[in-house]
Amino acid sequence: MTDETFSPVLRVQQLCYSTPNAQIFDRLDLDVFAGESVALCGPSGTGKTTLLSCIAGLIRRDEGRILVAGEEVTRMSRRQLAAHRRNHIGMVFQFGELLPELSPMENVALAALLAGVKREEAYGSARTLLSELGISHEKTPTAYLSGGERQRVAVARALITDPPLILADEPTGALDQHSRDVVADILFDLPKRDGRALLLATHDENVAKRADRRLDLRAGRLTGARA
Numbered sequence: 685m686t687d688e689t690f691s692p693v694l695r696v697q698q699l700c701y702s703t704p705n706a707q708i709f710d711r712l713d714l715d716v717f718a719g720e721s722v723a724l725c726g727p728s729g730t731g732k733t734t735l736l737s738c739i740a741g742l743i744r745r746d747e748g749r750i751l752v753a754g755e756e757v758t759r760m761s762r763r764q765l766a767a768h769r770r771n772h773i774g775m776v777f778q779f780g781e782l783l784p785e786l787s788p789m790e791n792v793a794l795a796a797l798l799a800g801v802k803r804e805e806a807y808g809s810a811r812t813l814l815s816e817l818g819i820s821h822e823k824t825p826t827a828y829l830s831g832g833e834r835q836r837v838a839v840a841r842a843l844i845t846d847p848p849l850i851l852a853d854e855p856t857g858a859l860d861q862h863s864r865d866v867v868a869d870i871l872f873d874l875p876k877r878d879g880r881a882l883l884l885a886t887h888d889e890n891v892a893k894r895a896d897r898r899l900d901l902r903a904g905r906l907t908g909a910r911a
C-alpha cells in the first residue's frame with residue numbers, strides 16, 4: 685500500500701478564522717478519510733456552517749491549510765477553487781437548494797455540464813442517479829416537489845461529478861421523520877458503498893449517532909471521537 689492509501693480525503697490543519705465579532709476557529713484540526721462518515725455537532729452559532737464553507741472555499745480562512753483530495757485548496761485562486769470544487773466536493777444543504785424552475789433532471793445534469801461533462805453523458809448519469817434515489821418526476825419543476833424529494837435531488841446533484849468528499853449542512857433539518865430517515869439512509873450509505881468521505885453538520889442526535897465519528901465544535905476547536 686502506498687502512503688496515498690492512508691491520506692485523508694479532507695485534511696484541515698491549524699485553521700483560524702475570525703469574524704469582526706468573534707474568533708470562530710482557533711487552530712482547528714480535522715481529518716476525514718475515504719469510506720468514513722463524520723458528524724459535526726455543537727451548539728448553534730459555533731461555526732459548523734462556516735467550517736463547511738471554508739472547506740468548500742466559499743469563505744477564505746485567516747490562517748491554516750485545507751487539503752481536499754490531496755490538493756491544498758487554501759492556496760488556489762478563485763478560478764482554480766471553483767474547478768476543484770466542481771470535481772471533488774458535493775454539497776447538500778438544509779433546504780436542498782436547487783433551481784426551483786428547473787426539473788430534477790435539469791438541476792442534476794447542470795452540475796455535470798458545468799464540470800465539463802458532455803450533454804448526453806450528463807443527462808444519462810442524471811437519469812441513472814435520480815432513478816437510484818427514487819425520483820421519478822423528471823420533468824416537474826423542483827419547486828413542486830416535497831422537501832424529501834428535493835433533498836434526494838440535491839443528493840443526486842452532489843453525486844453527479846463523483847466527488848470523493850460530500851459536505852452536508854443540516855441536510856435533514858427541514859424534513860419530516862420519514863423523509864429524514866430516507867435521506868439519512870442515502871447519505872450514510874455513501875461512504876460504505878462508494879468509499880466517499882462524508883462530513884455532515886447536524887443538530888439531530890439520531891442523525892449524528894449514525895456517523896462513524898461524532899465531533900463537537902466548541903470554542904473554535906473540535907473535540908470528541910467515536911470509532
Ligand SMILES: Nc1ncnc2c1ncn2[C@@H]1O[C@H](COP(=O)(O)OP(=O)(O)OP(=O)(O)O)[C@@H](O)[C@H]1O
Nearest residue numbers: 703704705708726727728729730731732733734735
Ligand atoms: N459573514 C459573517 N459576518 C459576521 N459574522 C458571521 C458571518 N457569518 C457567520 N457569522 C457568525 O459566525 C458564527 C458561526 O456561524 P455559523 O452559521 O457557522 O454557526 P453554526 O454552528 O452553523 O450555527 P447553526 O447551528 O445555528 O446553523 C455565528 O456567530 C455567526 O453569527
